[in-house]
Amino acid sequence: MKPTSEKLEMQEKSAFRMHLFVGGSFLVFGLFSGSLLNLFTIIGLLVVIFAQIETVTFDKDLGYLIFKHQQPFICKTKIIKHLLQDISGVEIQKLEDSESIKYRVCLVLFSGKRCVPLTSYFSTGFSDKQKTAQVIATFLNTKNYGLDGFPRQPNLSEEMQWETVEEEIVHWESATATDSNDADARVKLAFALLRQDEIKNKEQAIACLKQAENVLESQGYHEDAMYVAQIWRAIWWRLLKT
Structure with missing residues (x-):
């Protein structure tokens, strides 16, 4: 995180590194199998090429929450914006299965009608998600609902x-x-x-x-x-x- 009085920027590279690792593993396996055009090599190339770095910026000067999805290997960048005034709170979502419990931080918009996740995936490390949620809530001077989530009411x-x-x-x-x-x-x-x-x-x-x-x-x-x-x-x- 890179906080200032008017801007808070968070960059997520863990998924990018994981894609590079997985794609690289497929590439190495494919190359050692003796062919440049086998299925493992192709999968590895695709995983590496389309790996992306996600950057989230809260900019008070501009009044926007900015999502930047950058795919460096194909020089492609996608920008998505939301008005900061539409953010009514921060919450933590939980995904539980038989093997693990994972979490992600979400921004509640339009008084709980819909929320926007900071990442497209869930990951372990609840304490890190707690810290991130609190930093955002403090920066925006908004409510941190934590793991309990926004108290949604029927429309x-x-x-x-x-x-x-x-x-x-x-x-x-x-x-x-x-x-x-x-x-x-x-x-x-x-x-x-x-x-x-x-x-x-x-x-x-x-x-x-x-x-x-x-x-x-x-x-x-x-x-x-x-x-x-x-x-x-x-x-x-x-x-x-x-």
Whole structure:
């Protein structure tokens, strides 16, 4: 971390180093097998070439949170920005399986409606995540929710009960017309259309989901965008057989 009064910068290279190690191992194994074009060599080259360095910068002068994804071997850089004023807190997410418990730090946006992870992956080292979360919270003068997470409450619109699916469709159509960047409303509209008549409305529903995917991707919510993409592809494949 490189903190100043107006800027906090964090660079994550552990995943980059891991990709270099794994890719290098495949390359060495492939070369020792006596061929430059075998599967191990190709995999190793791809892993090394597409390895990336992630830099996160909180810039008070510019008023932005800036994600920089740099792939040095192909000279490619991707920049994603979020307004600092949209950050309402910091939390730590946990991923637990039979072998280990891993964590990552996330920034809560829009009063808990969605969060943005600092890294695309989970890793061990809870104390390091605690320290990072506290440094960010102190720098931004915002709430550190830690491992408990933001106390999310159901959205009022989600608690509403419609007498008919047509009434629900009208509601979400109005919501998407009012705010073209409301990806959640587009997803709910798609599901309402499918409940009404999945055969007749499948193209419109899938179009809504694709629009939601594009909105989420443009806003930097890559994991949510990927999840929505999986949904519309599954729907498309299932209805293709009907």
